[in-house]
Amino acid sequence: MNYKLPINIYSNKKSILQEDYIFICRRSDGFNRRLLKIDLLINKEFEYEMKMESLEYQNSTGKKLCFFLSGNIPINIQEPLEYLLSLKKLDTLISHSYGKYMTDIGDNDYIFINKKNVINTSIHILDYETFSKKANSAESELINLHDSLRVWVENIYEKMKSV
Numbered sequence: 451m452n453y454k455l456p457i458n459i460y461s462n463k464k465s466i467l468q469e470d471y472i473f474i475c476r477r478s479d480g481f482n483r484r485l486l487k488i489d490l491l492i493n494k495e496f497e498y499e500m501k502m503e504s505l506e507y508q509n510s511t512g513k514k515l516c517f518f519l520s521g522n523i524p525i526n527i528q529e530p531l532e533y534l535l536s537l538k539k540l541d542t543l544i545s546h547s548y549g550k551y552m553t554d555i556g557d558n559d560y561i562f563i564n565k566k567n568v569i570n571t572s573i574h575i576l577d578y579e580t581f582s583k584k585a586n587s588a589e590s591e592l593i594n595l596h597d598s599l600r601v602w603v604e605n606i607y608e609k610m611k612s613v
Contacts, residue, residue, distance in 0.1 A: 454553065455486060465500075465553070470493045470495075470496075471491050471492065471493050471560065471563055472491075472492055472493065472494055472531070472535055472562070472564065473490075473491075473492040473535075473560070473561065473562055473563065473565050474490065474491055474492075474559075474560070474561040474563070475488070475489075475490040475492075475559070475560055475561075475599060476488070476489055476490075476557075476558075476559065476601075477490070477556075477557070477558050477559075477599070477603065478514055478556060478557050478558075479556050481608045483488060483505070483506070484504045484505055484506045485504060485505045485587050486502070486503075486504045486506075486529040487502075487503050487504070487563060488500055488501065488502045488503075488603055489501045490599075490603075492523055492531065495523055496522060496523050496531075497520065497521065497523070498519075498520060498521060498522070498527045499518070499519070499520045500517075500518070500519045500520070500606075501516075501517070501518055501519075502516070502517045502519065502603070502607060502610065503515060503516040503517075504516075504611075505608070506611060515607075515610060515611060517610050519606065519610075523602075524598070524602060526557060526598045527598045527602060528594065530591045530592075530594045530598065531595060532593040533591050533594065534588065534591055534592060535562060535564045536557060537588055538587065540562060540564065540567075540569050541569045543586065543588035543589070544569070544571050544588055544589055544592055557572060558573045558599075558600075559571075559572045560572065560573070560592070560595075560596075571592070573592070573596050574595075
């Protein structure tokens with residue numbers, strides 16, 4: 451796998467569409483002690499490339515955390531992703547915002563690329579509870595994907611920090 455990160459997903463959509471990516475996730479803790487940010491790309495074979503960086507320090511080196519990782523995504527992420535990408539008119543099934551947003555608060559941006567369609571949605575920390583209560587079946591699966599990604603990223607982060 452050739453690394454494509456870091457990538458500006460907002461100004462580079464054409465090159466992303468020409469690749470085999472089906473999903474992009476940009477995640478940020480917001481303004482806090484660790485300032486964890488990830489950029490995650492997943493291709494059609496469900497292989498990922500991830501850039502993870504934080505202001506916290508790696509235990510063994512004392513340097514700020516910054517890693518490029520790759521591999522196969524876990525099945526608990528692959529399954530909801532496959533389901534969401536299989537839906538016709540996914541963009542009409544997922545609400546893209548509930549209106550609560552503040553700068554410097556955690557943010558999760560998701561981009562689904564399906565048959566050359568780009569569907570962009572976000573889950574903000576302030577929206578999570580409202581979003582969960584009002585979710586239709588597609589949105590429930592998005593929440594499942596969101597939760598699985600959060601746990602997976604946190605586990606990777608803790609492992610990388612302790613190396």
